[in-house]
Amino acid sequence: MIVIKTNNLSKQFRIYEKPAGLLGSIKSLFNNKFKDINAVDNINLEINEGEIVGFLGPNGAGKTTTLKMLSGLLFPTKGSATVLGFVPWERPIEFRKAFSLVMGQKSQLWWDLPAADSFELHKEIYAIDPSRFKKNVGELTEIFQVANLLNKPVRELSLGERMKLELIASLLHDPKLLLLDEPTIGLDVVAQSAMHRCLYEFNKTRKITILLTSHYMRDVETLCSRILVISGGSMVYDGQLQGLKNEFGKEKLIKVQFNDVVPDHVFNKFKPFEIGGNIVKLRVEKNDVPNVLAVVSQCEEVSDISIEDPPVEEVIEKLFVSHRLKKI
């Protein structure tokens, strides 16, 4: 079943341009200047039920604008979309009950009250059946391991704790679709891992569809089977993460560990990519990997060799750069 389908979805914003300084401000009182920018430009996508899709792009690429159109907060300038069978910007009540939007930088919990009170209010707003509500709170607090935090005022929680509770609030009404906008922003590695575990489990047990934007590649690598990459408002990639690596990662990293320090003759033969203690990383073309391995393995001092893909950040960056160059 298709959960999200868009057809040439576009959003244009009119931006007010004000010259700097006092004189500029006075001039702009009489002569307003505007500039139209294409925040989202002809996006076509289809997302099926139960998928976890990563939505990547540099700052200002149009990720959040797309999410806001899909959640019905913004009206598109052009194009169409259906989400869970509804036209999002018509905002029917049944549609609003069927999905959740979580924004890592914004809170929907009442700041001065314990999360348990916000959950109670949520129950009334979403008209959740009391027994279902009780069951969901029990299950979710166990999955997220936050039972001890429910009665603490939200303002006294750490960012990681608060984000877990935000996610619980967004899942209480059993949404079929979860739109996550940078949910792990500002979280430490432990909190990020906990979040990944919970989202993964929730996706598997409840078949919830997740569309996730993030600047942390760990989120994407851990959770997403498929990624969408947007740049300058246009979709530049839609497919498997490995496919992107194959397309844009023409090199491999060979990690060589020596018994002691890295011997000098290694530097004569290869140009190391990274050196740390007794480990050296060599960046080589995929075709050259067998030749390099043959040479390196002959060194007596070598204790271990492994081959890695370049960091996914680097692959994505290459994709962005190639897209920008195409536009120029």
Place this chain on the structure above:
Amino acid sequence: MLRHLRLMFCFAKFSLLGELAFRSNFLLKILVELIWLGILLTFFKTIFGKSSNVAGWNEHEFLFFVGAYYALEGFVETFFLENCVEFSELVRSGNLDFCLLKPIDPQFFITLRRVDWSTAPKIILGFIMICFALYEIDKPFHFWKIPVFLCLFLCGCSLAYSFLLFLTALSVWMVRNQSLMEVWWLFTNLMRYPRQIYDSEWALPIRMVFGFIIPALLAVSIPVEFAVKNINIEFPLFLFVIALVYFQISRMFFNYSLKHYRSASS
């Protein structure tokens, strides 16, 4: 309807819990409201110490008016004012997103989600003044007038709410909307005194504009005149109709403004 009542009860309950998290602030706000009432009554007693009649209103009729005004202001401040003032901040910060995503009527949620309990005593004190004034007024009072007065009082509240909602909606375009409080202050000043004080010729423009076009002068005057004076039936009917019309227009304008909400960036 029942669901909306349950939600209002929840908003009231959680607002009270929120207020009680900062008890000193809550008590101080109540104290300030009581001081304001003291100043209002002192002014009132001073005026009637020098004159037995102001613009055709005797002391107890005027006290009834002050009570009704105080209760109406308390009603609007308790349920709507803080929410409307906060609306521009919701627009500016983008937190309005969460209000629009909730599966309930956005106007209902945005304008009622927080109850300012510190101003609620004004409603009770206003009605105490009304009861005291009724007891003192030397005229027979017909008890059938009570439900009609309460209905007209709610029409007055609805009219005041409609003005607020209209000003609130402008925040979607203006983003920073400090004029809201300024205009609300103007309206409260117009509602504070009986409309007859603008009967003189020089005040004709005020009477025309704020008596018919933006009928702030009628919000308190008409219900009170119905209760304690002899008034033609056309005026209460006019208030009833205009309250309905203004409510509908302001609601349409508010919904129209939400369609132009651009949402702040993440």
